Amino acid sequence: MAIKLNLLPPEKAVSAPVGRILKTVRTLNLILISGFIIFTLGVGGFFIFTTIQLRNYNNSVENLKTEIKSRQISEQQIILVKDRLIKIKQAKNSPSVYGKIADVQGLLSVLGSDASLAELDLSPQKIDMTVLFRTNSSLANFLQSARASDSFKSVILTSFGYNPASGYLVTFNLI
């Protein structure tokens, strides 16, 4: 049977509660040291991993930059195309009479041989039209077409004249 020997002088011996605390502290020390080593290795490892990742990204970015620089002509062309398209679109949105030409042409197509266009004033905002009708029927026919047309929001008859020799001279304002 093993004999327990304590060679420490009795005044150096620690009391039982202090002994328990010391035991707990030593265990804690051990746990914390292990935890610290794992933590440091983890932080270091993650740092190395992130640094490698950064280096890879930087290499890739540099390669891409070199490739893009070699395609500078294509880049210039696409920038130029986009710039021209923006400006063309902007210019095309400026007011013009193009939208009204087909509408007026459609309306004028109903004028027969007994009617003629005296004057036409076309602007982006409105259309002023003076037509000479030699017969009642041609005037009625024209008015009916203007009324039936979806192209104009309003058709205003601004002047109406009659001359027995020439016929009806009518001015319209179409919006």
Next chain:
Amino acid sequence: MFKNLPDNIRIPIVATAPLLGILVLFVIVGKFGFSKISEVRLSAQKAAKDENVLSQKLEVLNAVDETIENDVNILTSTLPYANPALIASSQVKLIAGQNAVIVYGLKSGAESVESNLSKVLLNFEVVGTREGVFEFMKKLQLASPLMLIEKVKISEAEGEVRSTIALKSYWGALPAKLPALTDQINGLTTEEENLVSEILTYQQPVFVVLSAEPDSGKTDPFIP
């Protein structure tokens, strides 16, 4: 240091010291390590974003086909970088001829600026049949350089239509610089592609290239 203290106090203090030391090391390593990691991670995130933008940019540039050179020429002819009054005048006369109408008194007006675009006004008279004049106006819309009719005054007598037209033609400066290398560029949208397709059908101005005169056989060009 703690030699004067009784053993009951000194021993626990000595035993606890490494514990505190480790805790301090934890804090130091944590603070330093995390700050470095977050620094590198931020750089990596930025690099990843740049890589993404550059890859996308390269993809767009790779998709640029050889026909873009022709598109550039046509678009620059439709919206030139200098006053197109002369070319527009030539187009007006050419289109007039194609629609059997005659152009009179073609005059170029003053230049003006409309937001970032410049425009020039052209005024002229066109004489022909009603059909011819209307077709002429419609064709102007489908020609390069871009020409927009601002005002038209038409008078008709005995089948002859006389039309006074005010037309504006635009131009705009070319882009002065390329965007930064890491700036994103996008390919053409469907709307832009449709606009390009539309413009490609526009009637282009005709330029006559004069070839060099062959040798006249004279040794001294100043002798008649």
